[in-house]
Amino acid sequence: MNTVSxxxxxxxxxxxxxxxxxxxxxxxxxxxxxxxxxxxxxxxxTQLLLWATLWLFEEAVQASWQAMLxxxxxxxxxxxxxxxxxxxxxxxxxxxxxLLLLPCLWLDATVLFVPFVQFSFRQLLSWSVPWxxxxxxxxxxxxxxxxxxxxxxxxxxxFKWLLLAGLALSLLTFSSGDPTRLFPFWARGIPATLQxxxxxxxxxxxxxxxxxxxxxARPLHESDYGQTKRGLRRMDPSLICLAACWLLAMVxxxxxxxxxxxxxxxxxxxxxxxxxxxxxxxxxILFQISIMFWLFLxxxxxxxxxxxxxxxxxxxxxxxxxxxxxxxxxxxPVALSFLPSxxxxxxxxxxxxxxxxxxxxxxxxxxxxxxxxKQ
Amino acid sequence: xxxxxxxxxNMRWFTQKLLLEQxxxxxxxxxxxxxxxxxxxxxxxxxxxxxxxxxxxxPLLRCREKxxxxxxxxxxxxxxxxxxxxxxxxxxxxxxxxxxxGQCLVLxxxxxxxxxxxxxxxxxxxxxxxxxxxxxxxxxEAFNESLRDNLTLLHRKLQSENFIVKIMAVGQKASIQLAxxxxxxxxxxxxxxxxxxxLEGAAVDCVQSGGMLEQLIEDxxxxxxxxxxxxxxxxxxxxxxxxxxxxxxxxxxxRALTMPVSIWHLFHxxxxxxxxxxxxxxxxxxxxxxxTLALLLPxxxxxxxxxxxxxxxxxxxxxxxxxxxxxxxxxxxEALLMLTVFNLINEAGTRIPGLMGSSxxxxxxxxxxxxxxxxxxxxxxxxIVVALSGLGSYALPDYSLSMAFRLLQLALxxxxxxxxxxxxxxxxxxxVIRVAGMRSLGHPxxxxxxxxxxxxxxxxxxxxxxxxRLRAYLANPAQTDRAEGRMRxxxxxxxxxxxx
Numbered sequence: 001m002n003t004v005s006x007x008x009x010x011x012x013x014x015x016x017x018x019x020x021x022x023x024x025x026x027x028x029x030x031x032x033x034x035x036x037x038x039x040x041x042x043x044x045x046t047q048l049l050l051w052a053t054l055w056l057f058e059e060a061v062q063a064s065w066q067a068m069l070x071x072x073x074x075x076x077x078x079x080x081x082x083x084x085x086x087x088x089x090x091x092x093x094x095x096x097x098x099l100l101l102l103p104c105l106w107l108d109a110t111v112l113f114v115p116f117v118q119f120s121f122r123q124l125l126s127w128s129v130p131w132x133x134x135x136x137x138x139x140x141x142x143x144x145x146x147x148x149x150x151x152x153x154x155x156x157x158x159f160k161w162l163l164l165a166g167l168a169l170s171l172l173t174f175s176s177g178d179p180t181r182l183f184p185f186w187a188r189g190i191p192a193t194l195q196x197x198x199x200x201x202x203x204x205x206x207x208x209x210x211x212x213x214x215x216x217a218r219p220l221h222e223s224d225y226g227q228t229k230r231g232l233r234r235m236d237p238s239l240i241c242l243a244a245c246w247l248l249a250m251v252x253x254x255x256x257x258x259x260x261x262x263x264x265x266x267x268x269x270x271x272x273x274x275x276x277x278x279x280x281x282x283x284x285i286l287f288q289i290s291i292m293f294w295l296f297l298x299x300x301x302x303x304x305x306x307x308x309x310x311x312x313x314x315x316x317x318x319x320x321x322x323x324x325x326x327x328x329x330x331x332x333p334v335a336l337s338f339l340p341s342x343x344x345x346x347x348x349x350x351x352x353x354x355x356x357x358x359x360x361x362x363x364x365x366x367x368x369x370x371x372x373x374k375q
Numbered sequence: 376x377x378x379x380x381x382x383x384x385n386m387r388w389f390t391q392k393l394l395l396e397q398x399x400x401x402x403x404x405x406x407x408x409x410x411x412x413x414x415x416x417x418x419x420x421x422x423x424x425x426x427x428x429x430x431x432x433x434p435l436l437r438c439r440e441k442x443x444x445x446x447x448x449x450x451x452x453x454x455x456x457x458x459x460x461x462x463x464x465x466x467x468x469x470x471x472x473x474x475x476x477g478q479c480l481v482l483x484x485x486x487x488x489x490x491x492x493x494x495x496x497x498x499x500x501x502x503x504x505x506x507x508x509x510x511x512x513x514x515x516e517a518f519n520e521s522l523r524d525n526l527t528l529l530h531r532k533l534q535s536e537n538f539i540v541k542i543m544a545v546g547q548k549a550s551i552q553l554a555x556x557x558x559x560x561x562x563x564x565x566x567x568x569x570x571x572x573x574l575e576g577a578a579v580d581c582v583q584s585g586g587m588l589e590q591l592i593e594d595x596x597x598x599x600x601x602x603x604x605x606x607x608x609x610x611x612x613x614x615x616x617x618x619x620x621x622x623x624x625x626x627x628x629x630r631a632l633t634m635p636v637s638i639w640h641l642f643h644x645x646x647x648x649x650x651x652x653x654x655x656x657x658x659x660x661x662x663x664x665x666x667t668l669a670l671l672l673p674x675x676x677x678x679x680x681x682x683x684x685x686x687x688x689x690x691x692x693x694x695x696x697x698x699x700x701x702x703x704x705x706x707x708x709e710a711l712l713m714l715t716v717f718n719l720i721n722e723a724g725t726r727i728p729g730l731m732g733s734s735x736x737x738x739x740x741x742x743x744x745x746x747x748x749x750x751x752x753x754x755x756x757x758x759i760v761v762a763l764s765g766l767g768s769y770a771l772p773d774y775s776l777s778m779a780f781r782l783l784q785l786a787l788x789x790x791x792x793x794x795x796x797x798x799x800x801x802x803x804x805x806x807v808i809r810v811a812g813m814r815s816l817g818h819p820x821x822x823x824x825x826x827x828x829x830x831x832x833x834x835x836x837x838x839x840x841x842x843x844r845l846r847a848y849l850a851n852p853a854q855t856d857r858a859e860g861r862m863r864x865x866x867x868x869x870x871x872x873x874x875x
Contacts, residue, residue, distance in 0.1 A: 124796065
């Protein structure tokens, strides 16, 4: 119990009293890092949840949770690779290399924006007018362009309880689940499970985001969190975030397997599929809460993708203004949302697993470059 | 321009600079004293004629000695002039500014310096009760328009050797005095330096009010919320000083401007700390509820009824639809109309003086409301919604925050009316992220929540005073503890002496 509480304290790292200017500066850095960790966690969790809801569940119901379980392996590998990077400010060439991650962010943004428009405007309001995508895209751009340097991270932090509460309330319908769906335990066999897992392997690329955000270097005091004995290894806050995202997504996938109606969403549209979490809700309030959960989750994650993209570009090329960078980033998903959504999502789906490749490549190259610099 | 030894030349300069031939408000009183030609200059109405006659003119005129140059200056300053504050100035521009601020100038022939005598006495409002920050428990004094009185109020409440007051001037054509106040050691040097830079950088012809100054020094003029907190209460200003913030008092303005602040400061009322913690917490929760109602109620109501009516219970939905059956305009238009009328009544009530204002508000609300319902222009339920959101906005303790909420309320209503819940959520997410990106004197606006910083349990829930050991994160890190040791050094159940 002590270890768990020390992990939590360590991930917050802000409650410690401070008495000097240096400690105060360090606390500011820790708080900033914590905010960005949360933002990156929202990205990872949303991508996992979207993958499970839009593609995994309908095709491999019984293999879903095993496939989800397997996702932790690439995530840990990626975490290890990025963890090995030095915590100091990267040199300029490494900052340019990080731009390799931009296509991943674009894919993320497309996967978020198209369903958001479909779900909110086409599904909830039965509108098919194209200007809603422009309006939503404009507000998305405006949010990022006017949010200042860390506004998105701090702002999304405000919604964390709302999202968690929505999720928890939505999962209240667990009790109405059908446990027989879990059997046979290994579903359609190991190859089929592996195949299902491979489809979502790219969802874990967001682990890299945990490391491109500001990172906290060391504890405030030597005695911090501090019942831990000298020399004992402590868990990294980014690993706690990763584990938390994965666990939450696991719970959601279990819920999908147990509760969601099989077969009814096979031919459904993108927006329609997002209703899947609400379909078995026992009351109208829970149904609405599930909808509100998606309504808040998607814009928060959208703002996060644009914010991370802007941060990457700003660090590599400080000259272009934030408004222009974010506008160029937002334009692509908004333009894609004008195409038939099913076609876009089918094409995007093929590319999604490959998000892991730039994430690994980028981490590896930067590691080599920084090692060579050190030598 | 430096003062010269010739009275005639100095007077020629003053005549040109202050347009003395045209300006009848500046009194010129030539006289002979100490064997020299002398001149007395002061602004009519800004100085006390009696004080000048008794303590400046009489001693000089009665003196029989004949001296000149530095000797005359020393004799006048050290022996003759009886005012409490007498200083000298060689710079003619500075002397002219002092004259315009109400000081009395004494010019002696053959003396290269100008004597400045403080004989200020002008009409101003006395210390009265606060107009916009009323409290039930707590002091009832408010700042007035006199900088000197306001500083006195602060000095009386904060008797500390660390209380520093820096007098500065702002305005290029007509400069106004202001005082930058802070607690040395508790307020970080960086805060003082930044604020001084901003005050010095406010390059306008004249600053007429605290509100104008606020707009000149705030971080983000396009942000939806105010980043400077204005208070008319000396006790509140003192509490900010003790938290490590800086306070700016402007001559002619009854509001003290505080920087840096966070959004939580805007939500806190002056008597929160004066009340017991349970009551304070309850009031804060009520206020938070009011803020939520003010911001979201009209937008959510319109969104639900227009786009998501299935959320409502059947009986409520039926009653809403029945009440709207005879209304000729859409619900969105109706809500927009009602909010506009509400804001109009509010504005008219504010402009009309005293009791008439509140009467007008009451009469407008009653007569217009019932007439609109009778004429089937609006539905009664919408009137309840608008009235509740209006009440919520009045519960906000800061007037600027209340105004910001009213504007955001309209933006959310438009989003909700046109795009339903998705629109409301998009605008809400935008607003929160925009506010999260705001800064006040460089400090994040949502701190200590985002980014998390050390703080007392005093944001929404207010813990007992003795649990609030820490100063705000805005204070100097070396002075974060409010007291050494326990803050309640006794046990009500024990009979022995105080505990350490």
